[in-house]
Amino acid sequence: MKIRTRQRIAQTTSFWIFRLATYTILAAATYIFLDIGIKGSRTLFTAHAPFINVPFLTQRPQTLFVFDYQGTKYTLSDSEFRVWKAQHPEEVEATSVAYSAGGVWPCIVGTALLVIGSMIFALAVGICSAIYLSEYSQNSRFIRLIRIAILNLAGVPSIVFGLFGFGLFVIFLHWNVSLLAGWFTLGLMILPAIITASEESLRAVPNGLREGSLALGATKWQTIRKNVLPYALPGILTSSILGISRVAGETAPIMFTAAYALRDEMPWQVQHWTDFVFQGVMALPYHIYVVSSKIPQNEYTERMQYGAACILLLLVFVIALTSIVLREKARRRLSW
């Protein structure tokens, strides 16, 4: 009887430990999403029509000027302040708060450009090497070495990728801080994840489909193109879109290679089209980093910090949702 009681206590205790451990992650997730969601939506949404803070989404970041004038407190952005000064000739004592007015439009554009370019690079290289590894390579010592390299690359911290990109692309190749350097740095960073996931999706395609196709007189490439790759695509898609979320959110790899803290021109305002890839851009994660740690904090900075974080979260959320929808669609169409 006594042993049984002890066992029951052990049962209950272990059950609760496991349960609490699981609840911890729930609590953390809830706190993060609520905190950023609530504070961020104060910036993102407005109380009156159209209910979305359009200037925040369409303007570039500006300096905020705060001052008292004839007993009224004004908070004006850089451009508004200039207009105001033109109308009011008297001197006012204004406090300026960097980045805290305007919006994040250039950051959204920059992040989108970085994501598109690096994903094109990573998918092209990643799918090709996954096909090679899964369909063509034989199990040799060299291939095992490659696999170890991929595994190790996946574990390299992103700041190291940033430094690598800085050393190779920015300095050695003289690309300076540019989209091109950012694309390659980010692309190389998610390459291992894409190769691994694509290879797994390719291996999940039943061997019978390969043999069946080859037995009909199809070449190896025809077999891969028509009877293997299409069925592996849903998996490749999932992995790649998870890769997008990572690329969109990483700060370290782009802070030395592609991101500017502030840039007045939009990416398409270049003199010659070749300059396009050699320009730095603003990017959301780097902007969040700058506004939350590089400027003096006060009551006016929170708006921008939480707004930018919330936008980034929403962006990643939408991308992940798209991936799930696309994958389910593809799965329903191609299942074995």
Place this chain on the structure above:
Amino acid sequence: MVIMEKETEHPAPPFEPQKVAEPEPQEKAMITVSDVDFSYGAHQVLFDVNLEIPPRAVTAFIGPSGCGKTTLLRCFNRMNDLIDGAHVSAGRIELEGHDINAPDIDVVELRRRVGMVFQKSNPFPKSIYDNVAYGLRVLGATKKSRINEAVEKSLRAAALWGEVKDRLDSSAYGLSGGQQQRLCIARALAVEPEVILMDEPCSALDPIATAKVEELIYQLRENFTIVIVTHNMQQAGRCSNYTAFFYLGRLIEFGATSKIFSNPSERQTEDYITGRFG
């Protein structure tokens, strides 16, 4: 000794003795296997196999599991190339007199001529129509009318047309197991092979579906050379003209099915067929 010396002195004799008296079969063999050894890496699975597979007939390979019959079957269209380290370590396999392992043989063309139906039916996750048209398309057929014609012809030949003609565009995965296997046969027929290899095509089918496939095999032998691996003794008896019995990687006996089943010349064959082992 004297004879050997003579042969080395005259590597090419000036005339061939006439072969009139030799008991040659009526037609030349479709596939000739001579002295074949086969290994997976260091593990040898076939030993000195000699076999002539006659054209337009059904040849059955029987024998206990692991005796090498599937391995030999997969040699005929070089499917074993897909397995690391698998190779014919000695001997020749000829298709109509051409060594199929010769370096200048186009393995893609070989596989077009030697079709295969697998143990586990493997329809592609496509429509019924696209499954049958697949082989034609990879061979470069683009004309819609020609593909339509070939699809219908193959499905008719596989005795499947009546069952699927109204739903050619629906998924092949909606078919029953037996229908799927006949679809795989139709798919193989569509590229007009000369030989069809069947690796236990009925092992996953119920008796009724098996009967249909067997009937189909029986009809197909009029136009194709068929080699079938089977574990089912009755099946070999029912639908084959010739039977080869393998045991532990060696060909024990080969002959007309009626003879093998009624009056085998080897003791091992008799034991296996009567169910004393295996």
